[in-house]
Every structure is written in C-alpha cells, then in structure tokens.
Amino acid sequence: MYSPELTERIIAKLAPNGYTLRQESETRYPLRQLSDKAEVMRVPPSPTGFVHIGTIYAGLINERIAHQSGGVFILRIEDTDKKREVTGSIEAIISAFQKFDLNYDEGPGKEGGYGPYLQSERARMYLGYAVDLLHKGRAYPCFASPDDLAMAVKYQQAKKLRPGYYGQWALWRDKSAAEITTALNDNKPFVLRFRSEGSHDKRINYTDIFKGKMEVPENDLDVPLIKSDEFHLPTYHLAHVVDDFLMGTTKVFRSDEWLPSTALHIELSQSLGLKPFNYGHFAPISIIDNNGGKRKLSKRKDPEADVQYWLQAGYPIEAVKAYLLGLANSNFEDWYRANPDKSLKEFSLSLEKLAASRAPLLDMRKLEDYAKDYIARLSQEDFYNAIIKSADGTFKAALEADPGYTHQVLAIERTGLKPRKDLSQWSQAKDQYGYFFNELFETDFQQQGRQEHLSDIDNNVERAASEAFLSFYVPDDAQAAWLEKMRAAADNQSLSLKDYARILRVKLTGKNQTPDLYAIMQVMGLERVRARLSV
Known part of the structure; x- marks a missing residue:
C-alpha cells in the first residue's frame, strides 16, 4: 500500500x-425485502450500436425467471464506453423492450429505489x-x-x-x-x-x-x-x-x-x-453460415442480428417471442401447441431445459411456421386490426375506405379445421390482399400478373374464356353448380379446367396462387368481376 x-x-x-x-452507497441501497424464492434478474445492454436480437433473447429469459418467481426484472444500461456509444442507442434499447413487451420493473423511466439505471450516472x-x-x-x-x-x-x-x-x-x-x-x-x-x-x-x-x-x-x-x-x-x-x-x-x-x-x-x-x-x-444464438458451419449470430455479417430486421419485416412480436422461448426450452413447442389460447407469460421457463439448450440455432423457416400459426390463430377482429395497424400509404387507405368489404376480404378461408396460413409477416399483407382493391390491382398486379402467368396463352383464347365465363356467371350459384359450368366452358374452349381457372384467376387477381377462386369472386362481387374480366 x-x-x-x-x-x-x-x-x-x-x-x-x-x-x-462505499458506506454511503450501501446505506442508500438496503437489502430488498422479497420472499426467499423471488429472483432479482437484470439485462445490461450497451448502447454501442443496433439492438441485437440476442439482447431480446436474454431479456426474455431474465424477465420470465424474475416474474414467474415473484421477483424483480431490471433493465440497466451499460453506457460506460463513451467512445463507442452511438447516439440514439439508449432510446432504441428502451423502445425494443417496449415493443417486445419485456416489462422491466426497474430501469430507465421506472425508478425502483435502486437507480439510476444508466451506469454513466453512477x-x-x-x-x-x-x-x-x-x-x-x-x-x-x-x-x-x-x-x-x-x-x-x-x-x-x-x-x-x-x-x-x-x-x-x-x-x-x-x-x-x-x-x-x-x-x-x-x-x-x-x-x-x-x-x-x-x-x-x-x-x-x-x-x-x-x-x-x-x-x-x-x-x-x-x-x-x-x-x-x-x-x-x-x-x-x-x-x-x-x-x-x-x-x-x-x-x-x-x-x-x-x-x-x-x-x-x-x-x-x-x-x-x-x-x-x-x-x-x-449459449448465444447461432446460425449456419454459407459454408455449412455453425457460428455465433454476428452483428457485422447477419442482418437477422438486428432487432430492426424483425420489426421492419413485420414478424408478429408474439410469434418471435414464442420462437425464442422454443430456443430456450425444448418443451415449449409442445406446450404452445397444446395451449393455443394461453398467454406466453403462463409458460414456466425451466433452468434445466435452458442448460440443455446448447448453441440454439436460428432457423428462419421454423420461425415463419410460428408466425404463420400465430397469425392464423388470431380472431377475425384482431387480425383485421393488426393488418390495418401494419399497413401504410395507398394500401392503408384502401383498407380503411370500406371496412365492411375489407372484413370480407380478410375473412376468406380463415375458419374451419385447416385455415390458410399464407402470412408470416405483416409486411406480406399487401401482396396477399392488395389485388382486392382496384387502385392497387391496376398499378401493382394487373399487367405484371398477365406477363408472368399468362404469357403462354393466346390473347384470343384468353378473351374467349373470359367472355364465356361472363355469359353464364351468376353470383348466387352454389359452388358445385359454378364448378360444373366452369368445366363445361373449359371443354368448349378445348382447355383443361386448370388452365381455364388460371386465366380467370390471373385476370381477377394478377396472381397464379390465391385462396379459393369461387370465394374470391363472391367477395369481389359481380361488378368488380365483370370489370376485370372484360379488359
């Protein structure tokens, strides 16, 4: 000394x-008065760049352990590296925790008696x-x-x-x-x-x-x-x-x-x-690289590392959280399938299962399965509200112009034992539903669809097929009667039913793969069907 x-x-x-x-600090922060089983957990991200999805993964684990034990979850910002600190990063961290519903009990903006929660202020x-x-x-x-x-x-x-x-x-x-x-x-x-x-x-x-x-x-x-x-x-x-x-x-x-x-x-x-x-x-989240090797998800190499990638792509937050819980605990997926109506917060995270999760691997295909399943589970009203909330520009205006029509559009094939699971990202909604609205169909679907999907069909054949359909189409026909008329028209045109339906589908939607064609026509209505097939 x-x-x-x-x-x-x-x-x-x-x-x-x-x-x-030191004595003053320890007097200022007395021992917490909590039950013996209560855990005090924390996540301490650094504001040196974008928010890593690994921070959300760690946050989810710590939040679950804290709250399922009746304890305290803390967000602490480790901003001691002032040379590397990026302006706006602290706000980005707080925003990401809010968007992923990681409700911390103490942290920036939530004084709990043990702050401040920015290290530079300590x-x-x-x-x-x-x-x-x-x-x-x-x-x-x-x-x-x-x-x-x-x-x-x-x-x-x-x-x-x-x-x-x-x-x-x-x-x-x-x-x-x-x-x-x-x-x-x-x-x-x-x-x-x-x-x-x-x-x-x-x-x-x-x-x-x-x-x-x-x-x-x-x-x-x-x-x-x-x-x-x-x-x-x-x-x-x-x-x-x-x-x-x-x-x-x-x-x-x-x-x-x-x-x-x-x-x-x-x-x-x-x-x-x-x-x-x-x-x-x-173990941190890993990814399979282009050479087939497994490595840690990298801030520099992998766009998926950035939380903004997930948000901008429009993956449902609850689906991403479900996927991350599946990485943390191998039994989560079975629980999730067996409890479709339960909140994720009701799942009890196991430390033993987490210990067994060695190098959890980011599998985007599996994530999309979670997302599709989550979206398909939503009630019609929640689905409608989520689509409206995520939309912007012309698409949002079209959706809101006639709520009754939009509800019909969004309800197609969402019920029954096997509801459609087309969407994994809210950002895909415009491509999935935009063609129902004339202002979008004419600019984004009509010409492109014909060029991509009807280039092998002669214009005269296409026109004759459309005219024949309009000559017998009655919206009040049951689907079976409608289908029989379609078969007869296809035979008269020397076309297979598949090609005949393709002509109508592309002219109506600009797409080659859609929900049930009969259901689409029922929702579009006679005037819209007639206008599109007459072009």
Whole structure:
C-alpha cells in the first residue's frame, strides 16, 4: 500500500470531481425485502450500436425467471464506453423492450429505489469502491502508454506466451512510490488497475447454474477498473460487481463469452468482501453460415442480428417471442401447441431445459411456421386490426375506405379445421390482399400478373374464356353448380379446367396462387368481376 499522502494524490487525480463513500452507497441501497424464492434478474445492454436480437433473447429469459418467481426484472444500461456509444442507442434499447413487451420493473423511466439505471450516472459510486480497493492495496495506478502495452503483447505473441497484463507483464504493479510520484508530477494519464493475488497455476471451483461444477485457473490478470479518459468511468468488471451487489441481483445470466472472466469477477467480489454471484452462462444464438458451419449470430455479417430486421419485416412480436422461448426450452413447442389460447407469460421457463439448450440455432423457416400459426390463430377482429395497424400509404387507405368489404376480404378461408396460413409477416399483407382493391390491382398486379402467368396463352383464347365465363356467371350459384359450368366452358374452349381457372384467376387477381377462386369472386362481387374480366 502507498503512504496516505501518495494515496490522496492518486485519488485526487482519479476522482477530481469527488466520489461517494462505499458506506454511503450501501446505506442508500438496503437489502430488498422479497420472499426467499423471488429472483432479482437484470439485462445490461450497451448502447454501442443496433439492438441485437440476442439482447431480446436474454431479456426474455431474465424477465420470465424474475416474474414467474415473484421477483424483480431490471433493465440497466451499460453506457460506460463513451467512445463507442452511438447516439440514439439508449432510446432504441428502451423502445425494443417496449415493443417486445419485456416489462422491466426497474430501469430507465421506472425508478425502483435502486437507480439510476444508466451506469454513466453512477460514476461517483464506482469511484468509491475503486478508492476502497486502493486503500486496501488491491488497486494501483498504471501509467503504461498504449505503445508500452502493444510492445508487451507483441513480445508475448512472438514467444507464444499467454497474453495479458500479469506477472512480469504487469508493468506498473511493483513501481516504487517515487516512480508513481514522478508520473503524477508529469501529469501522465493512468488507469486504475486491480491488483490480483491469484496464480494461474492454481485452480478454483464454483458452480455455474447452467454448466454445473466448474474448475478453472485462478485469475492473475491486473485488469483496468477505472479508465483514464475524462469521464473517469469504470470498466465492465468493476461496474458489474458493484451494480449487481447494490441492486441485489440474485442470479447473473450472461453469454458464454464472459465465462473466461468469471474467475476474475469472483476474485474482485472477494477483494471487496462480497459473496460471489450465482453465475449462469448460456449459449448465444447461432446460425449456419454459407459454408455449412455453425457460428455465433454476428452483428457485422447477419442482418437477422438486428432487432430492426424483425420489426421492419413485420414478424408478429408474439410469434418471435414464442420462437425464442422454443430456443430456450425444448418443451415449449409442445406446450404452445397444446395451449393455443394461453398467454406466453403462463409458460414456466425451466433452468434445466435452458442448460440443455446448447448453441440454439436460428432457423428462419421454423420461425415463419410460428408466425404463420400465430397469425392464423388470431380472431377475425384482431387480425383485421393488426393488418390495418401494419399497413401504410395507398394500401392503408384502401383498407380503411370500406371496412365492411375489407372484413370480407380478410375473412376468406380463415375458419374451419385447416385455415390458410399464407402470412408470416405483416409486411406480406399487401401482396396477399392488395389485388382486392382496384387502385392497387391496376398499378401493382394487373399487367405484371398477365406477363408472368399468362404469357403462354393466346390473347384470343384468353378473351374467349373470359367472355364465356361472363355469359353464364351468376353470383348466387352454389359452388358445385359454378364448378360444373366452369368445366363445361373449359371443354368448349378445348382447355383443361386448370388452365381455364388460371386465366380467370390471373385476370381477377394478377396472381397464379390465391385462396379459393369461387370465394374470391363472391367477395369481389359481380361488378368488380365483370370489370376485370372484360379488359
């Protein structure tokens, strides 16, 4: 430890605007008064870019564990990396949680007595714990320049040594008081580093909630605790330990990428006299790449990683959540099929099943099955409202112009034992239903449909088929009578029934695949049918 005078000089540089004594912070945030079974869970995204779907996956898991135990779910924004922070990202995180109905009990905009919930607003508290470590001799200032650190790493790589700031590579760990005083006098910037007492040659044991008993090397890395920039903010290591202690987090769930840091976080907790947390490391969402290999869903490579991809495509939020729950628990799909009318919140997430979910794989085809099934389950009124809400422009105007007609359009083949499951995304609604409305049919379907689906039919044959149909078409005919007339007309034109129906279908809808043609005509009405077949 340093002399009181030198320690105060270090603190003055470390916290020029002051700090909150550790005791004051712990008095401010008392132990939560919850039942023994209640879990306090948190998700701590960083505002350094778009919101990753993995954040929603983690949020869903933590929210379920918290709320099904009668506990507390916290959204904490880890905005300590000011150099990488992207403007608008905090708002995007909050918006994504709202859209996915991940109702946090405490977080930005929801004070619960343990805030603030932006880490940048808790800087004085972290400095208080850093000062505590400094007084205990478990932290020290490191004035190593970026070039010094880069040179050490280069040497380690050349000698094939374990990389990191430890042992002889901890350049400022054992510097004398005189050397530190000189650096302070020269006004050199420094980071405050943790002084590890571990040895990489020794092992520690702990139990991971998902991985079971773990035996790993002790931590011997002297990691940075407080950064050297003008913000004097902590690194993740210190912020995690301080926040999860003060907020009373009962289980710390995080991605596998943090597994190597667990020994460090255990030692850091112990150096502060705190009981180490109950950690659970789960596998992140994976994807099959173009070479057939499995890898982590990447922010840089995969558009599906961005929450906005899912929102803009118009996948129903509840369907996406159902799919993610299926990734987390293998028994969810059976529960979902057996309980079509139950809320997803009634599903009890199992930690044992989550532990067995190794490298959950993003399967877009399966996701679309969930989405189609969800949309098909909706009541007619909910389906109508969802279509209206998702639509825009000319399509929205057409839908709202005649609600009675729109209800008829959207009701086609949605009932019975096998309702149609055409839609997996709300953004597909215009393509599925737009042709029912004249203003859209004429601009988006009519000519394109003929070119794509009737290019093999002679114009005279097409015209004759339409005229013949209009000569016998009576909207009041039952479907069986209508079909018999169709067969007779096809025979008279020397066409197969399939080709005859294709001509009518394309001229009416601009599409080659649609719901039942008879049902379409019934909804369109005689005037619209006659107008389209007469062209």
